[in-house]
Amino acid sequence: MNLTNEKEQLITQLIRETLAKSVVWNVQPPPYSLRTATENFVPLYLQCQYRNRDIGLYELRQKYFTDEESFFWTESLGICIVQDNQYVIWQIEEYSPSLKELFQLARHQAAGIRDLLGM
Amino acid sequence: MTSYLPQWITDLATILTIGGFIITLLLLREAKEIRKSFIRKARIPEIVTDLERISKELIAHLQNSQEGIRAAHESVHRAIGLLESIESKLSESDKTKVNEFIRNTKKAIGGTIDENGYWAIYSSLSAITTYLQQLAKDVRWN
Numbered sequence: 001m002n003l004t005n006e007k008e009q010l011i012t013q014l015i016r017e018t019l020a021k022s023v024v025w026n027v028q029p030p031p032y033s034l035r036t037a038t039e040n041f042v043p044l045y046l047q048c049q050y051r052n053r054d055i056g057l058y059e060l061r062q063k064y065f066t067d068e069e070s071f072f073w074t075e076s077l078g079i080c081i082v083q084d085n086q087y088v089i090w091q092i093e094e095y096s097p098s099l100k101e102l103f104q105l106a107r108h109q110a111a112g113i114r115d116l117l118g119m
Numbered sequence: 120m121t122s123y124l125p126q127w128i129t130d131l132a133t134i135l136t137i138g139g140f141i142i143t144l145l146l147l148r149e150a151k152e153i154r155k156s157f158i159r160k161a162r163i164p165e166i167v168t169d170l171e172r173i174s175k176e177l178i179a180h181l182q183n184s185q186e187g188i189r190a191a192h193e194s195v196h197r198a199i200g201l202l203e204s205i206e207s208k209l210s211e212s213d214k215t216k217v218n219e220f221i222r223n224t225k226k227a228i229g230g231t232i233d234e235n236g237y238w239a240i241y242s243s244l245s246a247i248t249t250y251l252q253q254l255a256k257d258v259r260w261n
Contacts, residue, residue: 005242005246008242008243008245008246009242011242011245012238012239012241012242012245015178016238019178019182094249095249095252096245096246096248096249096252097170097171097174097175097244097245097248097249098174098241098242098245099245100171101174101175101178
């Protein structure tokens with residue numbers, strides 16, 4: 001079982017569906033398990049329905065400690081499969097080119113910039 | 120020829136010369152490794168940036184029709200060229216991953232390949248770029 005390959009395939013598939021406008025990304029509050037008992041901050045969470053599954057895409061800000069009390073914030077991206085809008089049953093957090101591209105496309109679609117421009 | 124030194128000094132000098140030669144060889148090997156490590160430190164982040172740009176281009180090309188496929192073909196060739204340039208500087212285990220991508224991609228674009236095939240290459244390219252990103256982080260500690 002090649003998990004890297006499956007993850008990349010899923011992200012690529014979602015890029016294709018987003019470009020074809022077959023999936024609709026909506027801004028939503030992050031699921032309960034992503035925002036509870038953690039200091040991580042999710043500035044933007046997008047969700048879509050794909051083949052009867054809820055797929056979440058999010059920006060994540062995490063503390064990176066350089067010493068006991070000094071830290072700076074780092075940013076990465078995440079993709080997850082959510083159940084009942086609160087349980088994250090699968091997730092990957094990284095800053096891969098495909099995930100960056102998918103997040104850009106999804107936020108562009110959710111922002112409705114093309115509608116604003118009347119395109 | 121008459122030697123003014125006792126035999127034991129000559130023997131010691133010979134042993135030290137042989138020992139010195141072995142140390143020189145080891146140091147040369149170490150210097151080569153350090154050089155490779157410096158090249159890795161400098162080149163991998165640059166190649167990652169270039170591969171990210173190529174991945175972005177690939178998506179833009181695949182949105183166009185036949186013209187886009189041709190452009191995608193060129194982009195994939197550029198990605199292979201970049202990876203081939205870094206391959207010799209990588210360690211054996213890292214080399215295997217990069218070589219696997221190069222071999223599979225060359226095989227794919229060597230035959231008849233459609234849009235779906237290029238999307239599959241996009242997936243693999245993204246995976247190998249992420250792998251190199253992590254490698255770039257690791258070599259910072261070397």
